Amino acid sequence: MEHARSADDITMFFGSKRNAKRLVLWIDGVGSRLMCLQDEIVLGREAADGGADIAFQAELAKRHARLRRDGEGYLLEAYHPTWVDDRRVEGVAILPTACTIRLGEFVELRWRRPNALAGTACLTPSSRHRVRPGGCDGAVLWADTCILGPKRSAHVLCRIWDRDVMLFRQDDELFCRTDGKYTVDGRRVAGRAPLRSDSRVEGEDFAFYFEPVDEPRPR
Known part of the structure; x- marks a missing residue:
């Protein structure tokens, strides 16, 4: 044995x-889950030539917004219409430990950091979208x-x-x-x-x- x-x-x-x-x-x-290891993540529309690290089959730009790990927190930079808890992001927003992110009109994502001492964060669609590639149930920004x-x-x-x-x-x-x-x-x-x-x-x-x-x- x-x-x-x-x-x-x-x-x-x-x-x-x-x-x-x-x-x-x-x-x-x-x-x-799509496990993303990089410090910067682009969110956007799924396209054959890529462009987005976390993609959705939706009416979005190929590079719609960007998430960036910044020290112990995260920043969300909007390239196209993006909201955090119903507030439109103008430029860059600091993300709280839990919120709702909306990309365009229809893609809604639940954002959370379950443990404030860990840098890892989670994105889970609350709209009827799958995380691509992989058709996953959600994504993890693995710090x-x-x-x-x-x-x-x-x-x-x-x-x-x-x-x-x-x-x-x-x-x-x-x-x-x-x-x-x-x-x-x-x-x-x-x-x-x-x-x-x-x-x-x-x-x-x-x-x-x-x-x-x-x-x-x-x-």
Whole structure:
């Protein structure tokens, strides 16, 4: 029987922030999130030639607005009609920990930072739009740690889980940590374990995997 391995026993290269700007996180029984690793995110209309990091099939400009991580907070810069809690953004707005962002006439997004001590923030459509690429249920602006779990303070709420799973970034690598033993890409691990940009993680009551958006899967 294979024993649980620690992070020191396993070396898995995740890749640089430059090469892996976005990942789709697929969570069994929960849904999907577009995980954005860069400090600046462009919001806009989905187009074949790109333009937006988080895109929607809607009547928007290809580069409609921009979110920017600024120290411990976030700024929203409007290039086209954009509102925060029904107030039109003229130039740049400082985002609170929770608000509603509206792009154009029809795209409404719920913005929240569940933990003020963490720089990670969440965008969830409250209108009938999906986050693209990936057709995801929402997006996560991943700054440092990202908590998946059953508590309302989690960045991604997973009601049926009995524990939190912490995803975190360190330098140019991605790691996972949770209580007890679990598997990463079929290997049994305990505590902290490094991940690839296409890793699958499984525990007794949870499972999720990553799919890289901007780069092909490593061979």
